[in-house]
Amino acid sequence: MSHPENATEFLKDQAKAKWHDETLWFVRDKRDRISKTIPEWEQLRDLASQIKDNVLVNLASYLEDFERNALQNGIKIHWAADAEEHNQHVLRILQEKNCKAIVKSKSILTEECHLNPYLEKEGIEVVDTDLGERIVQFLNQPPSHIVLPAIHLKKGEISDLFHEKLQTEKGNDDPYYLTQAARIHLREKFLGAKVAITGVNFGIAETGEFVVCTNEGNADMGVHLADVHIACMGIEKILPRRKDLGVFLRLLARSATGQPITNYNSHFRSPSPGKEIHIVLVDNGRTAQLAREKFKNSLKCIRCGACMNTCPIYRRSGGFSYGSTVPGPIGSILSPGLDMKKHSTLPFASTLCGSCSDVCPVKINIHEQLYEWRQEITKTHGEFGKGLSMKLANGIFKSPLAYKISGNLMRAALRALPDSMIYHPLNTWGKSRNLPETPTETFQQWYQKNRP
Amino acid sequence: MSSREKILAAIRGVSSESKSLPEIPDFRLSGDLEEVFRQSILGNKGEMLSKAEFKKWIPCMNFQKVISLSAHFRTTGNLTLPEDPHELEDLGLAILDGQFGVAENGAIWLEDTNLGLRALPFITEHLVIVLDRSKLVETMHQGYDLVGNAHSGFGLFIAGPSKTADIEQSLVIGAHGAKSLRVVLV
Amino acid sequence: MENFKPNVALFIPCYVDQFYPKVGIATLELLEKLGCKVSFPAGQTCCGQPLANAGYERDTIGTTRHFVAIFKNFDYVVAPSGSCVLHVKEHSPRVPSLEKEQKELHDKVFELTEFITDILKVERLEGRFQHRVGYHASCHGQRGLRLASSSELNQIPFNKARKLLGNLEGLDWVELDRTDECCGFGGTFAVTEEALSIRMGRDRLEDHLQHQVEIITGGDMSCIMHLEGIATREGQKIKFMHIAEILNQAIT
CATH class of the missing domain: 3.40.50.10420 (NagB/RpiA/CoA transferase-like)
Known part of the structure; x- marks a missing residue:
């Protein structure tokens, strides 16, 4: 199961998910307070x-x-x-x-x-x-x-x-x-x-x-x-x-x-x-990780777990959603080095909010490495077939909003994908969220009209 | 090639620019050392007793088996150290001398010479550590300066009683080791 | 300030252009009120962030080259978005033969509030805004550009947005329980991890609602779009404004 599927499952028990979030937030808050002394x-x-x-x-x-x-x-x-x-x-x-x-x-x-x-x-x-x-x-x-x-x-x-x-x-x-x-x-x-x-x-x-x-x-x-x-x-x-x-x-x-x-x-x-x-x-696998210039400093980890307690994703999806021995942000940069295919969704289980890097006592740039793993994983797009990158692209392209946002830029990537995926009827964005009202003119149009 | 050689060769195969080892500043604390230490011990769920309080406390507890290795309370024990730590299974109280205490976190350093048997401070139901109040330091940095290069087979910082919060983050004192820690400053 | 009239290019993120032209207008007018000569270079497209964060940074070289060409000749480039500015500075790929221009450009691209506090050196803004305001710190602005101290770090607290809003007469700045937790937008995350994204957004909203916030503001419309999308779907009465809109309205 991928991280999104596991997270969705975890969130079904809303009361427990809320408790999990609050319990770990309490630990993070304790950490914040003592670090400031x-x-x-x-x-x-x-x-x-x-x-x-x-x-x-x-x-x-x-x-x-x-x-x-x-x-x-x-x-x-x-x-x-x-x-x-x-x-x-x-x-x-x-x-x-x-x-x-x-x-x-x-x-x-x-x-x-x-x-x-x-x-x-x-x-x-x-x-x-x-x-x-x-x-x-x-x-x-x-x-x-x-x-x-x-x-x-x-x-x-x-x-x-x-x-x-x-x-x-x-x-x-x-x-x-x-x-x-x-x-x-x-x-x-x-x-x-x-x-x-x-x-x-x-x-x-x-x-x-x-x-x-x-x-x-x-x-x-x-x-x-x-x-x-x-x-x-x-x-x-x-x-x-x-x-x-x-x-x-x-x-x-x-x-x-x-x-x-x-x-x-x-x-x-x-x-x-x-x-x-x-x-x-x-x-x-540690010497292999050491040889990966962008990821080597994940080996500085002292296993304190602070990045888990602070991670808004971990707190709301639970440790098992990651399917790796070390869950959470640090696990998501260690695990792909052990088995990239198996753990391909983990670096995407993040908003890149950066809280993990700020709590890390040895200053591992965790969120930057999550970003870098994404760049690596998408390179294997072809190799893994219908693996994560396809799912991910699917997620983007089936959202008209994200599609609009990405505008012209996406076209290059679109060429690689079948039409059925691009014009997927489901609108993931809109399941629980409204779209913004579309204004009568864009800023560019306004500017041309008002500041000729 | 053995795994040892393989691992070392793999590490040496990674080229990286040298990074120097930083000198560690001698970070200090502000505040009254003894008071900071006391608050740390209390925060770790230990207790602080004066010598007099300690002498009053002991008879109240009715311990059947007590081992004292403390130079300050030589006659308080009623049991000598066995050879096999398993015999300490029902030990009620151990009284040990600590070498020094760290104010910032209440950690007290003990080595083989203080412990007699390494299992002692863990297997005992209750633990008392006696500490010379002149042997308090501010932070862990001064603590390790004191440990220095001394060679003990085993040494440890004890900062409180055995505790756990593994059930819903509720703090419970007395997991596997000593159910209480009392520190007597002399 | 009198003699300092910087030549500022407006960098308007694609989704602001498409969905929130009013934020672009507010940014433009605000900068003009603060004495800048502002222009909006034509031909702007997306900065490439959605693709890069999805793992396709390598496919944004063309976009980046285009970005450099459009903006390189200005004193400053200012955007009403921490996230897009962070992307340009840290995640736009190095373009061969343009390294020098890229480096120079990165040093002069600014998010709106940091431009006002750090470059224009505005110490306090005079104006009126009589509302109870909750501030949503976007993570890329907060921890990426360090627009405010982060709750994780042991540092002297600061907040560039608060510095600007704080002096407005009547503005009631609300302290939240979790001052800088992520809202769960996260670009493609919003759709690939839909369930989590919604949960995170609801939790952020609840924090504001519990503190009787009237208007949620922030420096990134992407977070606000996400939060507003949930709030409107759930029939919440809470309002949303970009910080440029508040400032522009307040200091007329």
Whole structure:
């Protein structure tokens, strides 16, 4: 399904769509307010952007530094060219440890690699321990937001789900009660897991350490009780220096949820005696994106989710409407790089309003890249046949208004299209909107008459 | 070619002009350091106690199992650190010393030496961190200056109790880790 | 100001020409009142924005060449549209052999309110407009041309339109709940994502209606056309005016 179709579906439940919009707007508003308490906020964004620029230029040597230092600290490093290899590394470690059940904290990378189904096929129980992720895992859904995985669900739905899965009281939808039920359920999982998986927020080249941030403490509960910690890390997560964390930790939580910092910010440098830490360094399309001059700086993303919270489209169409692991504006510039055909409608799911670029803590020019992806996608017009570009052209040309607006200019493009499409009887503009009244004369005519 | 070589070669194959690493200014805060820190902890849903308040609070709670690694409260605990953190499953309270606190956000730095077991501040039902009030800094930048190049296998900033807002954005304190954080300034 | 009589070319966006000639007239008269020598170069067409935003920027080279030819010889080019000005400055394709002219032109193309505040340096306008006015910030003007501070950024608040409207006697400037959220027009977005576009437009309208706005104004008729289209379909009594119309009416 294309984004417009999914969005139309989402908007059918008007009350829920309104709630979704208002809930995320509330998060954005919190972010606005806290960012304005930091006088140097814009300077911090500049610094973060510059540090990440430097990382992208020197990524190879920083990765080598990171690896060397991590090895020295007793951490094991695995490199994965793609999702498949990433999953194989993880599976191999689990098999070596004879491990049949793991706990995993939030990692968008493992979502991207579809690690859970891969491991489950091998008979391994994977328990997502972030509350929101556990909720969507029970429902067999992916997260609909990278920071707020269950933001598309109302507490009544979660209450029903927990009643079924965790035997909570029927109809009790008190968030505290439901969270306590999850706490008891997951505590058992934490205590039983021999291997724990986490994502990585930042990897530090000069020390070989990596940082994981959570509010729930679920990443730490998992890894400190397990014998083996596997950290799955995209190669772009590198920062050069420890002190760079000062900049990024000031920006991350404030941008994400409007809080001054996440309550737990763990720096892993070497394993506890008798335990193991593994890092899987994953490419999976990142080096290809790095090679695309116009799109490379999408790799600066620190996965704060601020662009989702601010996006007027995301708020009103929900994370699932994008059909990609990372939804929202940043997803719409990352996903076409992974599969342009599949994600061809995403760069058009935007008014190019630019709010995403203004909230981005690392100053990715997201809306400009959306514009650039449009230019790329339309080039494949022929290749994809009746793909997006045709649909899009259809949308334009079946609107007499847009047709009139585009005037002479459109004629060049019109030559390429069949008449049936141009003279489509439906008028999309006019379904819920009136056309302006047509004046008796145009401005040009008025001018010629009145200012000869 | 191994994946490692493939990835590094692919990165090196991208030509780009050099971009220098910026120096990070020493951003500061205005206001009374201790008051800003207090407000930050409260904002993170932690609590602030004086030493006296803390001494009054402890008996009220009737903790069965308490571990104290704090130099300030050596005799308050009734349990020694086990080897296996799983044995801490029903720990009621852990009392730890923090190394320093960051006023702008209430983050308190602890390392392996403060933690005993890395699981301790998470698995305990309640957590108390004792902090020398002279060890408050303004922002994270000064925080990382203090961390410096010290080599600890594990270090972390704790800024509040375990919390979540994953159900309709309603804030719930006590997700998986400690259900409360109390900070005692000494 | 007395000696400064800039030679201004009016750049009238195609949809303004076709549907809103009154906005073109207001812009012309307003600039004349402010002491400009204004002309409307003949042969103007669409700037190419709809095609470019739909992913066909490469097909607008001819249009762009035409644009440069028409406007290159003026001191300034002024349009009652932030969106079209942004397109000309940022998204018109580089035309081989015209780079120099293009660069010079981009530096002298202005949206109406920024031209009045930044080039004509008008500090305050004297006039009367006794209405409760809600301002719709078009995204391309707001975040593209930075005609106003954006709510996302930590910066000193400013708004060029408000600077001009704010001094008019009797004008009641309404603070909205969401000061600069997109209305959902978005060019082709309005038809390719019709459901979202309408929802966004309704939400913007509601914000104005809740605050008892009488007249919604803004710097881009494209957003206003969209909002007005929804409002009239739904029988709302709220009125719409381009900021040029208000200013021109107020300072007679």
